[in-house]
Amino acid sequence: MKVSIYVSPKKGVLDPAGQAALGALKSLGFGEVADVRIGKYIILRLEDIDAGKAEDRVQEMCERLLANPIIEDYRIEMGD
């Protein structure tokens, strides 16, 4: 089973990588870019797991390791 997880900096949290990308895009001539936020796109492959339990398990993985819930939001998408 494939699982996609989208982790992004919470609103109001500084995002230095996003700010650096914004500056670089502007200096390359992409003046239309008003804001850039950079998070993580995580793709898991799970094996031998009950589909009913999988989402709870993935949420636990996010809370414990994959995201930092204090400064990051995350969204889980089960399946392909």
Added chain:
Amino acid sequence: MKVSIYVSPKKGVLDPAGQAALGALKSLGFGEVADVRIGKYIILRLEDIDAGKAEDRVQEMCERLLANPIIEDYRIEMGD
């Protein structure tokens, strides 16, 4: 206009961050995880741009700065 970009390591390209996360998940007891790949989730906000041109411009941003097309795939999603 909001744009989401999903950047992921190409198949076959080493992903040390993903491997480290895989090892950490296993040692935390998440034995059902068979593979982890970690890419970037980039959120852009564009202003004052013709919607018809926006996707081409974003593709150019990806090719020139936001992704490395040699080792990464990317997918662009226009709008919210």
